[in-house]
Amino acid sequence: MKAFIFDLDGVLVFTDKFHYQAWKAMADRMGIYFDETINNRLRGVSRADSLEIILERYEGVPLTQEDKDALMEEKNNTYRELLATMGPSDMSDEVRSTLDELRLRGHKLAIGSSSKNTKFILEQVGMGDYFDAVSDGTNITRSKPDPEVFLKAAEFLGESPENCIVVEDAHAGIDAARSGGMTAVGIGEAAGYGKTDFPIKTFSDLLKVPAV
Ligand code: BG6
Numbered sequence: 001m002k003a004f005i006f007d008l009d010g011v012l013v014f015t016d017k018f019h020y021q022a023w024k025a026m027a028d029r030m031g032i033y034f035d036e037t038i039n040n041r042l043r044g045v046s047r048a049d050s051l052e053i054i055l056e057r058y059e060g061v062p063l064t065q066e067d068k069d070a071l072m073e074e075k076n077n078t079y080r081e082l083l084a085t086m087g088p089s090d091m092s093d094e095v096r097s098t099l100d101e102l103r104l105r106g107h108k109l110a111i112g113s114s115s116k117n118t119k120f121i122l123e124q125v126g127m128g129d130y131f132d133a134v135s136d137g138t139n140i141t142r143s144k145p146d147p148e149v150f151l152k153a154a155e156f157l158g159e160s161p162e163n164c165i166v167v168e169d170a171h172a173g174i175d176a177a178r179s180g181g182m183t184a185v186g187i188g189e190a191a192g193y194g195k196t197d198f199p200i201k202t203f204s205d206l207l208k209v210p211a212v
């Protein structure tokens with residue numbers, strides 16, 4: 001029986017808009033150009049790597065690591081204020097019923113997210129105790145496209161990587177799954193990516209993925 005490892009942001013919940021708003025507020029205050037296209041490059045990427053991508057457009061005096069830490073903190077504070085407005089209705093019925101059905105069929109279910117806010121988000125949507133394992137930004141040293149976060153999730157589940165199906169919306173996440181030796185299901189942006197094993201249009205299509 002295959003195990004599922006779900007990315008969180010952009011797959012189970014739509015926090016992308018909050019990431020965008022929080023980075024945008026920081027970028028505007030700093031006078032840095034930032035738009036939705038640049039924001040798409042931040043999917044699945046760690047907070048520190050995201051800042052580096054945003055700073056490609058920065059033209060001011062050189063920033064120290066302390067300055068960068070302060071910018072990340074500023075973004076994260078805004079982001080968490082936005083996350084605090086979330087509730088159970090921010091996880092769709094389609095996602096909930098599909099997860100329940102996969103569990104009923106005997107699959108183990110885990111989270112594999114780069115976010116250090118994973119547990120906070122899961123609690124906000126009332127899923128704090130739902131998953132069999134949670135691997136997130138707090139237990140890794142290398143962010144996607146490195147497979148570490150998914151390999152840790154498989155380890156926490158006691159499963160071999162070949163037995164895991166990763167569900168992702170980010171190219172970096174699909175690359176991470178494939179280089180970790182896992183099957184990669186792509187939704188949203190990742191559905192059109194060449195390295196995706198199984199593209200799906202909507203979350204409940206997971207019930208039709210071969211071997212499920
Ligand atoms: C990923 C998001 O899930 O988490 C990225 O797709 C984000 O956009 C990353 O940068 C890190 O999130 P956080 O919550 O630790 O800043």
Ligand code: MG
Nearest residue numbers: 007009010169
């Ligand atoms: Mg994602």
